[in-house]
Amino acid sequence: MYVAVKGGEEAISNAHQLLAKRRRGDTSVPALTVDQIAEQLSLAVARVMGEGSLYDEGLAALAIKQARGDLIEAAFLMRAYRTTLPRLGYSQPLDTGRMYIERRISATYKDLPGGQVLGPTFDYSHRLLDFALAADAEGLPEAVARRVSTPASMPRVTDLLGDEGLIEPDPARSADAAVSDLTREPLSFPADRDLRLQNLARGDEGFLLALAYSSQRGYARTHPFTGEIRYGAVEVEFFAEELGFAITLGTIKVTECQMVNQFSGSAKAAPTFTRGYGLVFGQVERKAMAMSMVDRAMRWEELGEELTAPVQDHEFVLSHSDNIQATGFVEHLKLPHYVDFQAELDLIRKLRAEWLEAQGAVDPANGKKEAAE
Amino acid sequence: MSLETRQAPAGSNAVLAAGFSDPVHDAQRCFRALMNAMAQPGKRQTYDASQLKPPVPLTPMGAALALTLFDYDTAIWLDPGLARSLDVLAFLRFHTSAPIVSTPVEASFAIVSDPAQMSALSNFNQGSADYPDRSTTVILLNQTFSTDEHVELSGPGLKEPESFSSTPVPNGFWRQVQANNAQYPRGVDLVFAGTDKIAALPRSTRISPKGA
Amino acid sequence: MTYAPQTPSESAYNFAYLDEQTKRMIRRALLKGIAIPGYQVPFASREMPMPYGWGTGGVQVTASIIGKDDCLKMIDQGSDDTTNAVSLRGFFKKTAGVATTFETADASIIQTRHRIPEKPLREDQVIVFQVPIPEPLRFLEPRETETRKMHGLEDYGLMHVKLYEDIAKNGHIATTYAYPVKVNGRYVMDPSPTPKFDNPKIDRMPALQLYGAGREQRVYAVPPYTDVKSLDFEDYPFEVQSFDKPCGLCSAEGVYLDEVILDDHGGRMFVCSDTNHCEERRAQGLTGPMAAAPTAAQLSDGNEPKPETRT
Numbered sequence: 001m002y003v004a005v006k007g008g009e010e011a012i013s014n015a016h017q018l019l020a021k022r023r024r025g026d027t028s029v030p031a032l033t034v035d036q037i038a039e040q041l042s043l044a045v046a047r048v049m050g051e052g053s054l055y056d057e058g059l060a061a062l063a064i065k066q067a068r069g070d071l072i073e074a075a076f077l078m079r080a081y082r083t084t085l086p087r088l089g090y091s092q093p094l095d096t097g098r099m100y101i102e103r104r105i106s107a108t109y110k111d112l113p114g115g116q117v118l119g120p121t122f123d124y125s126h127r128l129l130d131f132a133l134a135a136d137a138e139g140l141p142e143a144v145a146r147r148v149s150t151p152a153s154m155p156r157v158t159d160l161l162g163d164e165g166l167i168e169p170d171p172a173r174s175a176d177a178a179v180s181d182l183t184r185e186p187l188s189f190p191a192d193r194d195l196r197l198q199n200l201a202r203g204d205e206g207f208l209l210a211l212a213y214s215s216q217r218g219y220a221r222t223h224p225f226t227g228e229i230r231y232g233a234v235e236v237e238f239f240a241e242e243l244g245f246a247i248t249l250g251t252i253k254v255t256e257c258q259m260v261n262q263f264s265g266s267a268k269a270a271p272t273f274t275r276g277y278g279l280v281f282g283q284v285e286r287k288a289m290a291m292s293m294v295d296r297a298m299r300w301e302e303l304g305e306e307l308t309a310p311v312q313d314h315e316f317v318l319s320h321s322d323n324i325q326a327t328g329f330v331e332h333l334k335l336p337h338y339v340d341f342q343a344e345l346d347l348i349r350k351l352r353a354e355w356l357e358a359q360g361a362v363d364p365a366n367g368k369k370e371a372a373e
Numbered sequence: 374m375s376l377e378t379r380q381a382p383a384g385s386n387a388v389l390a391a392g393f394s395d396p397v398h399d400a401q402r403c404f405r406a407l408m409n410a411m412a413q414p415g416k417r418q419t420y421d422a423s424q425l426k427p428p429v430p431l432t433p434m435g436a437a438l439a440l441t442l443f444d445y446d447t448a449i450w451l452d453p454g455l456a457r458s459l460d461v462l463a464f465l466r467f468h469t470s471a472p473i474v475s476t477p478v479e480a481s482f483a484i485v486s487d488p489a490q491m492s493a494l495s496n497f498n499q500g501s502a503d504y505p506d507r508s509t510t511v512i513l514l515n516q517t518f519s520t521d522e523h524v525e526l527s528g529p530g531l532k533e534p535e536s537f538s539s540t541p542v543p544n545g546f547w548r549q550v551q552a553n554n555a556q557y558p559r560g561v562d563l564v565f566a567g568t569d570k571i572a573a574l575p576r577s578t579r580i581s582p583k584g585a
Numbered sequence: 586m587t588y589a590p591q592t593p594s595e596s597a598y599n600f601a602y603l604d605e606q607t608k609r610m611i612r613r614a615l616l617k618g619i620a621i622p623g624y625q626v627p628f629a630s631r632e633m634p635m636p637y638g639w640g641t642g643g644v645q646v647t648a649s650i651i652g653k654d655d656c657l658k659m660i661d662q663g664s665d666d667t668t669n670a671v672s673l674r675g676f677f678k679k680t681a682g683v684a685t686t687f688e689t690a691d692a693s694i695i696q697t698r699h700r701i702p703e704k705p706l707r708e709d710q711v712i713v714f715q716v717p718i719p720e721p722l723r724f725l726e727p728r729e730t731e732t733r734k735m736h737g738l739e740d741y742g743l744m745h746v747k748l749y750e751d752i753a754k755n756g757h758i759a760t761t762y763a764y765p766v767k768v769n770g771r772y773v774m775d776p777s778p779t780p781k782f783d784n785p786k787i788d789r790m791p792a793l794q795l796y797g798a799g800r801e802q803r804v805y806a807v808p809p810y811t812d813v814k815s816l817d818f819e820d821y822p823f824e825v826q827s828f829d830k831p832c833g834l835c836s837a838e839g840v841y842l843d844e845v846i847l848d849d850h851g852g853r854m855f856v857c858s859d860t861n862h863c864e865e866r867r868a869q870g871l872t873g874p875m876a877a878a879p880t881a882a883q884l885s886d887g888n889e890p891k892p893e894t895r896t
Contacts, residue, residue, distance in 0.1 A: 008666050008667060008668045008670070008671035008672075009671050009675070011668065012668060012671060012672060076632070076636065079632040080632050080633060080634045082632070083607075083631040083632045083633075084598060084602075084604065086604070087606075182629075183629065184446070184629050185629050186627040186628055186629050186630065186802035186803075187802065188627060188729075189729060189730050190730075315728055315729060315730060319729070324632060324636075324637060325637045325800045327636065327637075328636030328637030328638040328639060328641075328800060329637055329638035329717070329800055330638075331636060331638065332636065332637075332638030332639050332717065335639065335661070335668075335669050335698075336661060336662050336667050336668070336669070337662075337699070337778075338662055338843055339662045339663060339699045339700055339762075339779075339780055339841070339843065339858055340699060340761070340762040340763075340778050340780060342780070342841075342842070342843055342844055342858075343761035343762045343780040343781070343782070343826060344761055344762075345844065346761065346826055347757070347759060347761045350757070351755055351757070351759075354755075354756065396605060397599065397600045397605060398600070398652060398653060400605065400608075400609075401600075401608075401650075401651075401652045402652060404608075404612050404649075404650070405650065405652060407616065408612070408615065408616065408619065408650065408793075409793075411616050411619045411620060411808075412619050412793045412806075412808040412809060413708075413808070413809060441609070441612070442609060442612065442613060443609075444606060444609055444610070447613070481613075501737075502737035502738070503733050503734065503736075503737040504733075505621055505624060506614070506617040506618075506621065506624065506626045506627075510616065528769070529622045529769050529807075529808040529809075529810070529811035529812075530619075530808035530809055530810060530811065531810060532791075532809070532810045557621075557771070558621045558624060558771060558772070562616070562617075562620045575619065575620030575621075576620055576621070577620060577621065577622060577769060577808075
């Protein structure tokens with residue numbers, strides 16, 4: 001009965017047509033292809049795969065196109081698609097020690113077996129707008145000398161430290177221990193590290209970045225050193241019950257960050273270096289680093305540290321990291337709330353009338369002086 | 374996964390019985406009957422499970438409930454009569470993938486084919502104060518809803534007290550059900566599966582012996 | 586390199602969108618919820634094709650219970666024709682092909698946000714509520730680990746203190762919607778953000794009430810005829826909103842009214858929030874004081890929703 005909300009069906013349909021038009025933009029400009037997005041906006045694609053929790057570059061590129069470049073909206077499209085897929089089982093743990101390395105750096109050693117491999121990075125680039133790209137004067141990139149590294153030649157830094165006993169061992173897990181999966185079970189507390197890492201891997205890059213930054217500025221400082229960041233392709237293996245052995249499904253590209261944290265010991269643990277771990281789809285280094293710092297901060301209890309800051313607080317971090325949940329709830333305030341607002345209007349009018357009456361003041365709502373008793 | 378009749382896995386010598394012919398809608402109808410049974414304690418709900426021909430001692434209604442509710446992540450306990458039957462195990466594993474556990478306290482669901490001899494309700498998982506939902510739902514097969522009035526029911530789902538009777542049940546069963554309600558919100562929920570009728574007594578139902 | 590994503594057609598989705606495994610999971614949670622009235626059962630909520638906070642909990646519950654013979658009514662703010670109600674009704678029409686209706690009496694399942702229809706519901710109906718924050722204690726204690734303990738111990742002191750502080754400060758309990766209730770004498774429950782006007786309707790309601798909170802991953806339930814008591818104090822008994830005028834269009838009294846601003850000179854009218862109720866009354870020839878006013882005619886005519894019929 002309200003003009004504003006009647007004919008909802010037509011209004012929605014019109015809005016969606018307009019959206020489609022705006023998404024396409026000026027039709028004299030050629031339309032983007034999904035291939036172009038996948039190839040030339042590959043870091044956006046990686047972020048959408050990670051936060052969308054589905055490794056598929058083509059779908060992520062499509063989602064980015066459909067979402068007009070809104071990466072959270074694109075991740076949401078991926079998630080909603082993902083939930084409809086049949087689940088066949090869980091892969092074997094990835095062996096990032098056997099990565100086909102494209103980039104590998106360590107901040108803790110000047111040089112190390114396998115060497116530092118800068119790879120494709122913005123690091124050390126001067127952030128000057130390259131007007132040649134705008135002028136469509138982009139030539140073909142020059143051939144680059146690439147060092148081919150076999151997985152065996154690039155041991156992980158944490159393994160090197162581990163050989164000396166200077167870093168805590170990776171917590172041992174029995175091979176058949178069940179791994180938590182928050183897409184199958186609702187998040188509950190206490191949340192073990194496997195569940196926390198899954199949550200962070202799907203979490204919002206900006207949220208993790210801010211939390212990690214807060215820890216650097218003293219809100220639960222963890223003294224991090226970048227032990228190693230490596231980016232490249234790893235094989236995904238699946239144990240096939242009917243065959244009795246693992247088969248390779250394919251390769252995915254991931255960024256792994258192992259943060260090495262100084263730790264002077266506590267009542268619970270001897271002085272040693274401790275670990276923070278980050279792993280994300282694609283080359284999303286900022287998030288892998290932030291994730292490893294948040295992971296380390298959240299380990300306060302097992303290491304006998306004090307809880308002093310938001311970044312350590314499991315419930316606070318894990319309940320608010322998911323940008324699909326967060327954006328939905330923040331944006332739901334756009335939905336009509338006039339029924340509840342009516343209830344509040346009624347209450348505020350009543351409270352104001354009573355307050356003004358007590359003050360002997362004029363209630364502007366009905367324009368007459370309230371009789372003071 | 375095909376739901377056609379097919380050869381059972383090793384360990385069984387029978388042809389595996391088929392599941393629902395219309396898995397989506399058969400399960401929905403069975404669930405609605407069970408949901409209504411749980412929401413209106415003691416009231417019999419109709420569901421025709423006769424299309425199912427599960428291996429004995431599993432009954433068609435028991436099989437329908439299993440296909441409707443069980444999954445790879447729901448632990449199932451079977452009473453000795455069911456657990457002894459390789460055909461029943463094969464049927465449940467193939468159609469539901471549910472892990473079968475050996476002690477009642479581990480189970481999300483329990484199926485009892487011989488209710489007269491059933492384990493005490495207190496042996497099943499009662500849930501915890503923080504998570505009362507983590508308790509066992511116990512399904513009693515081969516039930517007949519006679520007109521004998523064993524107990525009177527009241528509480529959520531009941532407009533006014535109603536009488537209820539279902540057999541067979543073990544001696545002292547209704548006292549156990551009373552004790553089960555007394556520890557509310559912890560406790561087990563009971564499903565009574567007949568031939569074409571089901572009824573339920575959730576833990577919230579208050580029980581008083583008729584005429585007492 | 587060519588990326589050719591496989592695009593499933595709409596028919597590739599299951600009946601009512603959710604896969605059967607997800608439905609089974611939600612169905613199991615609903616059974617627990619019904620067995621423990623007012624207790625919030627955790628469930629592994631799925632991402633849905635609409636955002637969290639826009640009814641994903643209600644949609645998952647409805648999708649888990651609905652069958653092809655059901656008839657669905659979808660309302661938001663009491664109205665069948667608000668944008669999100671239109672959108673969610675369309676979702677079920679498309680994915681389940683079920684009959685839909687605006688008529689409260691014709692519906693076997695009613696999914697709602699923020700209101701309960703004025704017409705009393707029956708035993709053979711189910712009402713599904715969309716819930717944003719299912720935890721009634723959440724704004725008093727943000728930690729799930731703490732509120733879970735409070736429910737476990739039936740320790741609701743904090744809630745009573747809050748309500749009492751309202752009275753001490755304002756002389757009233759300053760909660761007008763999502764007003765907390767105690768269910769079956771045990772669990773304090775959030776009846777979802779319906780105005781407290783609707784609280785008496787959920788006490789001993791003949792229909793089964795199911796509540797779904799997708800983002801917060803909880804479902805809960807109130808079986809038919811369950812005692813549901815709005816929290817209050819002996820000297821400050823619970824009371825609902827009352828309106829001093831009838832509905833401007835259909836003259837209904839004792840119903841919840843929305844205030845509609847008519848112009849920028851303070852002109853306003855109050856009309857039924859339950860649009861189906863209002864239309865039924867007007868079809869019976871009942872008219873309110875404003876029904877003939879040109880401003881009201883603009884509100885009530887022209888865009889009349891086409892009544893849908895069962896197919």
